[in-house]
Amino acid sequence: MIPPIFDRTPYNVEYYKDGEKQTIRRVPPAKLHDMVAGDEVTINRKKGDDWDAGDNVEIKAINPKQPNTLTLQKENEDYTFLTYDDVDLKTKSMQHLINEGKDPYGSQYLLWP
Numbered sequence: 001m002i003p004p005i006f007d008r009t010p011y012n013v014e015y016y017k018d019g020e021k022q023t024i025r026r027v028p029p030a031k032l033h034d035m036v037a038g039d040e041v042t043i044n045r046k047k048g049d050d051w052d053a054g055d056n057v058e059i060k061a062i063n064p065k066q067p068n069t070l071t072l073q074k075e076n077e078d079y080t081f082l083t084y085d086d087v088d089l090k091t092k093s094m095q096h097l098i099n100e101g102k103d104p105y106g107s108q109y110l111l112w113p
Contacts, residue, residue, distance in 0.1 A: 006031045006067045031067035033084040035059055038093030041072070045086045050078065056090060 010027045035041065039059045046053045051072075060073035070087065073079040 006062075006064055011065075026065075028065045029068060033068065034096075035062070035070065035084065035087075035089055036093060036095045036099070037061050038095050039089060040091040040093075041070075041087040042090050043072075043082065043086065044088050045082075047080060047082060047086070051080055051082075057087075 006028075008028050008030065010025050012023050012025055014021060014023050016022065037059050040056060041059060043051060043053055043055045043057065055074070057072045057074050060071040060079055062070055068084050069081055070084060071079055072082055072087070
């Protein structure tokens with residue numbers, strides 16, 4: 001799995017208002033956390049009856065255009081959206097080691113130079 005690149009390249013959004021085509025330029029915000037998809041997090045602020053504080057869930061995805069909003073998924077395949085400050089990182093996935101350039105399986109001696 002190749003992690004998405006969270007760059008701040010501007011992009012254009014086109015829409016129609018009153019029959020006229022409008023174009024606006026947007027720039028994605030900076031990513032303010034070090035979580036990646038696959039990490040296990042704990043919810044620290046209740047969000048409805050199904051998403052209690054203290055629940056352990058997995059990060060399903062992070063949208064490159066909104067990198068501070070996380071898509072969280074329970075074991076029963078339910079998912080919701082929360083900001084990064086509404087969760088606490090519990091366990092990191094192997095994607096952190098891959099992003100750092102380390103072999104997550106500890107088999108560097110098997111790799112060709």
